[in-house]
Amino acid sequence: MFAKRLKELxxxxxxxxQEVADYVGVAKSTYAGYESGYRQPTLExxxxxxxxxxxxxxxxxxxxxxxxxxxxxxxNAKEYLNYEQLHWDGVPLEKGDLELIRNLLERVLRDRTxxxxx
Numbered sequence: 001m002f003a004k005r006l007k008e009l010x011x012x013x014x015x016x017x018q019e020v021a022d023y024v025g026v027a028k029s030t031y032a033g034y035e036s037g038y039r040q041p042t043l044e045x046x047x048x049x050x051x052x053x054x055x056x057x058x059x060x061x062x063x064x065x066x067x068x069x070x071x072x073x074x075x076n077a078k079e080y081l082n083y084e085q086l087h088w089d090g091v092p093l094e095k096g097d098l099e100l101i102r103n104l105l106e107r108v109l110r111d112r113t114x115x116x117x118x
Contacts, residue, residue, distance in 0.1 A: 001062040003037035009053045009060075010035070023052045025085055044118060048085065077105060 005025050010020055020075075033039030041049065050057045058064040059102035080086065081102050086093045093101075 002060055003035050004065070005060055006049065006053075007063070009055055009079045012067075013053055015052070019090070020049065020052055023085060023087070024048045024088070076103070081105075 010017070016030050017031050017035070021028045024031065024041075025048075026041075026045065030039060034041050034045075045107050046060060051061055051081050053060075055067050056064060061069050086098065
């Protein structure tokens with residue numbers, strides 16, 4: 001079931017095997033093994049794949065029949081910026097890039113927050 005759902009969702013999201021493999025940090029042949037059922041990914045890889053495919057690990061593992069993530073998923077940008085494998089249109093973001101982005105967003109939020117009254 002895992003391999004079938006993996007392939008179906010990847011195609012539904014219009015992603016190539018290479019795109020998902022790059023995001024997960026594995027070779028395309030390794031990822032192809034996941035889709036064929038020949039290989040089993042680590043739990044960490046399953047979590048990463050679920051983020052790329054915008055689904056839940058429960059769906060991929062056959063514990064849920066709902067491929068779309070629940071509405072209450074946390075979309076906190078601060079948490080996303082802690083992932084080491086973020087990219088912008090396929091260009092990997094390095095640790096320094098992410099630090100600059102975090103600092104910029106913190107500055108934006110500081111500027112938007114009204115000053116405390118004494």
